[in-house]
Amino acid sequence: MKLSIDKNIFMKAWQMAERVSASKSPMNVISGILLDSEGDKTTLLATDLKTSIKTYVDGITVKEPGKTVFPVKVVGELFKKASTSIFDIEVDENGKGLLISGRNRYRFSTYPWEEFPKLPSSSGASSFCEISKDELHRILDEGGIAGNMGEEFPKYLGAELLQIKNGEFHCVSTDGRRLSLSKAYVDKDSKDQDMLLPLSSIREFLRILSSVEVESNIKISLDGALGYFSSDNIEFSVRRVESTFPNYERILSPNTTTTLEIDRSQFISALERVDVVVRDSTRMVVLILSPGGDLHLWGKAPDVGEAREVVDGIIKGEPLKVAFNVGYMIDGLKAFHGDSVSLSFNGQEGQMMMLRPKESDFLYMLMPMKLKSSDLDGLDEFEESPF
Structure with missing residues (x-):
């Protein structure tokens, strides 16, 4: 095999494939x-x-065709650090490789291509839906915010549900304390169906999707074991999770006692300042909502101190004091785009929901922390402090 490679073009595809290759494997x-x-x-x-990728590559002039498996750790580094924008690769019948970059020469070994496993193909898979690249990125990203990346049990806690229902594409995840749901419209003739995919694989696919420069639709398909994402130049497959996702629509409550509309960036900044005080303790932040007034945030930690923030907002409904994990609050707010966000509360023990104002394509639900009277000790004195 002999190739002449345009480094800048080739490396974009190489880095996509590199993300999927197994960094640690007995094979x-x-x-x-x-x-x-x-x-x-x-x-x-x-x-x-568990995941696989097949991508067509531009920027290569084939002088002699062939197949080989390049070790990522060594040869990949040589590709990245080649001193010229164009370099040549030669691989002989014994799998010995040569990289020529200007006056520089590097010899290396390759793996036998015959030992490389046969990758799955979507050619026999059933259609799930077709959606634009940008809309797919949005819905997968937003819908996966609430899940856990680790090996969780039940398995659905570390997975994202992809569901077609009544012409809508839903992406949902949960870690048992919070839930995120993102929606997009697809062809109304799309069949109602779903599949559960590991969040870790979805995150890798999102990174790959971000590096795809061509604006094109992504075709999603599935078979009994795998889900596939395909475009003109790329096919990404991921093994499905064998678990049953709970009926999330039954979990979501329509009841509301208090509502808040607030500037998203100001709210995030205030929560991050409170988090400085509480992050090594309970990470509890208390929201004090007074209809017609401002939003007050309160946090304290033993041996550290206390924090109170006042943020402008539009509050309606009943007065409320409610506590949340500040990290989970920030995660949800950062997943939104736009200047403002709407929050609805269902008392001190009911779920809180975040939405885009006047829209319903993304929802983030969070359960409150149990608020004891001792958690508010010092609040009155702190509010009256002259400093």
């Missing part, structure tokens, strides 16, 4: 990337046996 061959050049078409393939 050396899957810690590499398979390059398959035939005619004027070159393909990169990578897998960690």
Whole structure:
């Protein structure tokens, strides 16, 4: 195999494949990337046996076609650090490689392409839906905010539900204390169905999707074991999670006692300042809502101190003192786009919901922390402090 490679173009595709290759595996061959050049078409393939990617590559002139598996750790570094914008690659029949960059020469070993596992294909999969790249990125990102990245049990806590229902595409996740739900419209003829995918794989796919420069639709499909995301140049597959996601619509309560509309960036900044005081303790922030007045935030931590913030907002309904994990509050607010956010509360023990004002395409639900009278000790004195 002999190739002439335009580094700047080639590396964009290489880095996508590199994200999927297995960094630690007893199978050396899957810690590499398979390059398959035939005619004027070159393909990169990578897998960690749970996720896989196949991407077509531009920026390569094929002088002699062939296949080989390049070790990511060494050869990938040489590709990135090649001193010229154009370099040549040669691989002989024994798998010995040569990289030529200007006057520099590097020899390396490759893995046998015959040992690389056969990757799954969406050719026989059932259609799920088709959606624009940007809208898919938004809905997957927003819908995955509430889940956990770790190996959780039940398994759905570390997964994201992708669901087609009545012509709407829903993405949902939960960690048992909060839930995020994002929606987009798809073809009304799309069949009602769902699949559960691991959040860690979804996050990797989102990074790959961000690096795709061409504005194109993504076709989503599924079979009994895998979900597929395909465009003109890329196919990404991920193994489905074998678990049942709870009926999230039954969890969401329509009841509201108090509402708040507030500037999102000001709210985040105030919460982050309170978090400085409470982050090494309970991470509890108390929201004090007075209809017609301002929003007060209160936090304290033993041996650290206390914090009170006052933030402008439009408050309606009943007066309320309610406590939340400040980190979860910030996570939800940062997932939104736009200047303001609407929050609805259902008493001191009921769920809180965040929404975009006058929109319903993204919802973030958070359960409050149990608020004891001792948690408010010192609040009155602190409010009256002259400093």
